[in-house]
Amino acid sequence: MPGTETKEAVTVVGAGLVGSLLAMYLARRGYSVEVLERRPDMRREVIDAGRSINLAISTRGLHALRQVGLEAEALKHAIPMRGRMIHSAKGELAYQPYGKDDSQHINSLSRAWLNKFLMTEAEATGRVRIRFKQRVTHVDFETGSLTVHDDATGETRREEGRVLFGTDGSGSAVRQEMDRVPGFTASQEQLGHGYKELTIPAGPGGAFQMEKHALHIWPRGTYMLIALPNEDGSFTCTLFLPWKGPVSFESLDTPARLEAFFQEQFPDAKALIPDLVDAFFSRPTGSMVTVKCAPWRVGGRTLVLGDAAHAIVPFFGQGMNCGFEDCVVLDGLLGRQGRWEDVFADFERLRKTNADAIADMAVENFIEMRDSTGSPRFLLEKAVEKTLLNAFPGEFVSRYTLVSFSRVPYRLAYEVGAIAGGIVSELSEGLTRAEDVNLERAGQLIRGRLVPFMKEH
Ligand code: FAD
Incomplete structure (x- = not known):
């Protein structure tokens, strides 16, 4: 571990993907890290109805894992996707490689597996304590103290002021509290589309029912379906659809309409999703938002990073990759041993323009994937x-x-x-x-x- 000397205690709000990795980086620099996480411990309790949801990790995310010795294990659980497989409405396939050759590929990885892995590895440093069912409800930036609601006991308490990292996702409570700081601005742009996750199960003997090493796309103008492979032979599909309009979550309001729509637009996928109607009507519909805010910090006391600072729409597969890159950049600045205030200011200067750029590219890629890939x-x-x-x-x-x-x-x-x-x-x-x-x-x-x-x- 690089920092063997024990430094001050710091707090991280949110043990999602970025918070868990950040805790590990901070521990390696010698900090003692308390992580407050709203959810129960997903290693012990089934959350998200146990569904398998995956995401694409690429060079930036893998580099961040490599720096803390976790890349090799993560890659053992990842499925390389070497290109896009485009499905036409007639079921014809067209393949477009992602890079100049197969060495340039992205990787499909289970979100739940990765989150559990990162939490376990962070705790294994001996300097990270993750406390579950702890919801941060208020931050006092004057004193740095936190108000925390313990969802297990129903009690609310105050925690002493420490340096605080807000990695509590796109709806960040820490960011919302920063709204009260003079000069702080934030914008949240909701995409007019929502998404629904569906599953193509594995075939007999765990066989993949479509090309394993591709990200599958059914582009259809104002909406699209995508599918990423899972380790167990299944695929997680995501249907992106406008909230309202002639073809939308609002209009697909009966099993008959849904089935007719899939039969017309995605017949090959429909044949592979046996529980389409059940899954569509029982699973939640997700929303997507671009968050831009500034500043990302309050003096040398608080910093937001990951989705809390810069949530982006998922169409470049970069939200987590960008958040992981935040951890690498922050770690580099910590290596120079400056004051927190300087570290946070440098971090924002280095990252904000880049986070804004990937946010814009993600929206442009949505339009490309939806309208043009076919x-x-x-x-x-x-x-x-x-x-x-x-x-x-x-x-x-x-x-x-x-x-x-x-x-x-x-x-x-x-x-x-x-x-x-x-x-x-x-x-x-x-x-x-x-x-x-x-x-x-x-x-x-x-x-x-x-x-x-x-x-x-
Ligand atoms: P989160 O993962 O949201 O974690 C936040 C954590 O904070 C959670 O554990 C939450 O419970 C906790 N929390 C929230 N509020 C509080 C509170 N008040 N107190 C305590 N704890 C709190 N990115 C990619 O790189 N590749 C992809 O392929 C990809 N696909 C995506 C597909 C979809 C449909 C979506 C929606 C996103 C996708 N992303 C992808 C983006 C990626 O999911 C996010 O960028 C990533 O999860 C951000 O990590 P985070 O830790 O910042 O936030």
């Missing part, structure tokens, strides 16, 4: 992009590659991606096959626009 022009542009990635290694890069397979700041990925996208679009004009792309012209554009920009930054 269109011939999109497929052509993706193929041209892949040709350029292979033909100009080290010179041509795509936004997706930079976000998912590199650790360059998200802001830079955003800007470089815009230039790269423009080049692909220009080269695709009038083409019907990616093989016919004019490589000489491509070289001129890449060396004229992209390479100088990257050198400058």
Whole structure:
């Protein structure tokens, strides 16, 4: 453990994915960490009805796990997804690799497994104590004291002031308390879409009923279905649908309407989801929000990070990856041993612009996944992009590659991606096959626009 000297005690609110990993990083720096978590201990009690929900972890998230020695174990439980498998309404399949080759892939991992693993590893440092059923309801930024409701006993108590990290997710109580601090601003933009999780069970003998190593997408304009593989052979599907409108959660209000809709739009998926009606009507509908706020800190006492500071919509698969990267950046600053106030100020300066960039890219990717992934022009542009990635290694890069397979700041990925996208679009004009792309012209554009920009930054 790097910090063997024992330092002060600090408090983390929320033992979700980011809070648990952060606790581990802080413990390794020598802090004694008390984590207050609203939920029961999911290692002992079944929560979320025991459903299997997964998420995609990529280079940034894996790097954060590697720094604390957890990557190898996590990868044992992950399923590589090497590309998108697009399902048309007729059930035809089109495959688009994510990167220049199979080494560039994202990974499907069980959210519950990862959270339990991180909590256990954090506690194993000997410096982290996670207290469950402890809901923070009020923060006094003058004294730093907390009001905590103990959901097990029904009692409310005050806890002494310590340095406080708010990792309590998109609806963060800590962030809401910061609303009272002069100069604090926050915006929450709800997406007009909700989501519902459904399950494609494993086939006989635990067999995967669709391609295992892909993220499956059924893009349909204003709505879409996606599916990620699980270790046990099942897939977790997520249906993204507007809340209101002609095809929406509001309009699919009877089993007959739901079944007819799936039969028309997702017939191949419908055939693989035996409990469609039950699951759709019994499971909760989730909402998605982009949260932007500033500042992320109150002096040297409180810092919000992860979704509490910057919740984003899930369409780039980066919310957790970004929160894990927060932990790496904070850890680097702690390594320089500054005052908390300086560490927090530097953290915000380094991260805020990048969190804003991935928030915007996630919304743009939603539009791309929903509207375009099925269109011939999109497929052509993706193929041209892949040709350029292979033909100009080290010179041509795509936004997706930079976000998912590199650790360059998200802001830079955003800007470089815009230039790269423009080049692909220009080269695709009038083409019907990616093989016919004019490589000489491509070289001129890449060396004229992209390479100088990257050198400058
Ligand atoms: P959370 O995971 O929300 O954890 C917050 C914790 O704080 C919880 O344990 C909660 O119980 C606790 N808490 C809340 N309030 C209090 C309180 N008052 N007192 C005490 N404890 C409290 N990200 C990816 O990187 N890849 C993906 O593929 C991906 N897919 C997603 C799919 C969907 C449908 C959604 C909605 C999100 C997805 N994300 C993905 C985003 C990812 O889930 C979040 O970014 C991530 O969970 C953020 O972690 P967190 O620890 O900041 O917040």
